[in-house]
Amino acid sequence: MKSNQVIMDFDTALYNKSEVLKNITRLISMHKAGKLGGEIMPEDARPIIIDLHSSDNYHFLTLPMTLNYQRNSYTLWQSAAKAFLDKECNAIFHPNIVAEMSVDELRTLLLRHKVALQPNKHVDTWQRVSKSIVKLFDSDIRNLFIEADFDISKIKMIVQEVNKKDFPYLSGHKIFNYWLHVMEVYTPTKFKNRQEISVAPDTHIIQGTLRLGLIKGNIDEIAQNRTVVADAWTELLNKTDIVPIDVHTPLWLWSKRGFPPIEA
DSSP states (O other): OHHHHHHHHTTTOOOOHHHHHHHHHHHHHHTTTTOOSSSOOGGGSOOTTSSSSSSHHHHHHHHHHEEEESSSSSHHHHHHHHHHHHHTTGGGGEEEHHSSSSSSHHHHHHEEEEHHHSHHHHHHHHHHHHHHHHHHHHHHHHHHHHHTBBHHHHHHIIIIIIIISSOOOOOOHHHHHHHHHHHHHHOOOOOSSSSSOOOOOOOOHHHHHHTTTTTOOOOHGGGGGGGGHHHHHHHHHHHTOOOOOHHHHHHHHHHTTOOOOOOO
């Protein structure tokens, strides 16, 4: 089945809308009741010494996110926490310092605790994003939100359209939306128009979406066109009380646990 076939299946509504809504509502309830696990999420590795309001917290939660693809998220964030607590490595979380570092120095620090796994690509991504934060937001990613008046639509325009090339991977659909979710959960930030934060369609989300019958197709082919998944959830939840990003964690945990039965 080709990606355009997946889109066609969604557009022609070959799924039971009420059944999918009923099941995702039940999964959200199971998550809130602690029945899907998730007491410790990958980002919970954040060192408790970080002031939630500080630029340190925002940069700690932003820069590792740019490397959060095709790897174990728990291991990544544990490595990031070790690096933050290492007096020498802590510099990697300060964009203004990273922007002035030599590539060799940055590589040494990123590899020490395995924050970076790829000695060239990961190091380049980390420095490029750091330089962009320095250039565009005066070395503080919080200024992005201030500039955009905390409006999701404006943040998307700045990062994903106007300055897309300045934010490799962070501007990508999956990581960008999950990053915004992390900003909501682990910082004091409150966004406007948060309904525009879409589901972040990683492998677990795709698997869960298929399992619920919202889309049809081959997971490998769907993974080549992940926006199909996000668009399906946005359309399904339109005019409901559920915001798309709020289904992400229940769906992710349900898949990660091997799809335990949905409780009525």
